[in-house]
Amino acid sequence: KDLGTEIIKSHYTTMGPKTAAKSTSTIWVAVTLIMAASLWGGRYAGSLPAEKGWRYPFSFHPFCMVLGVGLAVSGALVKKLGGYSNTKLHGMMSMAAFTSFILAFCAIYQAKELQNKSHYTSTHGQGGLFAFLSFFGVAAVGAFGLHPDFGKQKTNQTLRFAHKMASRATIGLSLFLCYTGLDKLTDDQFTMNAAGACFAFLAVLLWT
Numbered sequence: 001k002d003l004g005t006e007i008i009k010s011h012y013t014t015m016g017p018k019t020a021a022k023s024t025s026t027i028w029v030a031v032t033l034i035m036a037a038s039l040w041g042g043r044y045a046g047s048l049p050a051e052k053g054w055r056y057p058f059s060f061h062p063f064c065m066v067l068g069v070g071l072a073v074s075g076a077l078v079k080k081l082g083g084y085s086n087t088k089l090h091g092m093m094s095m096a097a098f099t100s101f102i103l104a105f106c107a108i109y110q111a112k113e114l115q116n117k118s119h120y121t122s123t124h125g126q127g128g129l130f131a132f133l134s135f136f137g138v139a140a141v142g143a144f145g146l147h148p149d150f151g152k153q154k155t156n157q158t159l160r161f162a163h164k165m166a167s168r169a170t171i172g173l174s175l176f177l178c179y180t181g182l183d184k185l186t187d188d189q190f191t192m193n194a195a196g197a198c199f200a201f202l203a204v205l206l207w208t
Contacts, residue, residue: 023081024081027077027078027080027081030074030077030205031074031077031078034070034073034074034077034202035070035071035074037070037198038066038067038069038070038071039067039070041066041070041195041198042062042063042064042065042066042067042070043063045062045063045066045178045181045182045185046058046059046060046061046062046063047059048062048182048185048186049185049186057106057107057110057111057114058107058108058111059107060103060104060107061104061107061108061111061181062104062178062181062182062185063104064100064101064103064104064107065100065101065104065174065177065178065181066178067100068097068098068100068101068104068174069097069171069174069175069178069202070097071093071094071096071097071100072093072094072097072135072167072171072174073171073175073202073205073206074093075089075090075091075092075093075094075096075097076090076167076168076171076206077205078090078093084148087148088148088149091142091143091147094139094142094167095139095143097135098135098136098139101131101132101135101174105128105132108125108128123180124177124180124181124184127173127176127177127180128177128181130173131170131173131174131177134166134169134170134173135170135174137166138163138166138167138170141159141163142163142167145159145163146159146160146163168206168207171206172203172206172207175199175202175203176199178195178199179192179195179196179199182195
């Protein structure tokens with residue numbers, strides 16, 4: 001067994017059995033709730049404003065964005081558990097999140113094309129493009145540089161730390177963009193306050 005795999009596996013085994021079990025169950029409950037909320041929240045956002053309802057292709061943009069950040073935050077929480085299997089699951093969830101972001105990108109691009117609107121003219125759109133490219137970068141580093149099986153830089157602690165910080169910053173930006181995007185779809189203050197509280201809570205989970 002190589003050193004990189006041993007380092008990854010040792011993180012989990014250094015915890016006591018009771019602490020490990022409690023931490024694991026808490027995180028999996030959180031992941032389940034986050035994913036359920038993301039599916040419902042994305043579907044709700046896609047149906048706004050109420051007078052327009054769900055519509056193709058635009059509605060897939062907010063749906064896939066909210067689902068993507070839910071997957072990204074959940075993947076980050078799973079990584080906190082440490083261990084070889086959890087590290088690989090974190091990677092799979094992160095790639096699923098990136099796939100969801102790609103679908104969101106395609107949906108809004110097609111929607112604007114159908115309406116003959118220019119792309120990336122708003123702060124929200126420009127921020128979204130930056131977040132998309134940033135997520136592509138951290139995903140590539142994670143998949144090819146830090147993969148626990150074949151990543152040639154998996155023992156590079158500086159790169160691992162940079163990957164973690166860049167990923168958290170990118171997901172945090174994505175949460176903020178989800179909030180600003182929702183603001184374009186509704187004037188209901190209760191909805192905005194509730195969404196803001198949820199996004200802020202996910203950010204706290206991400207950074208703690």
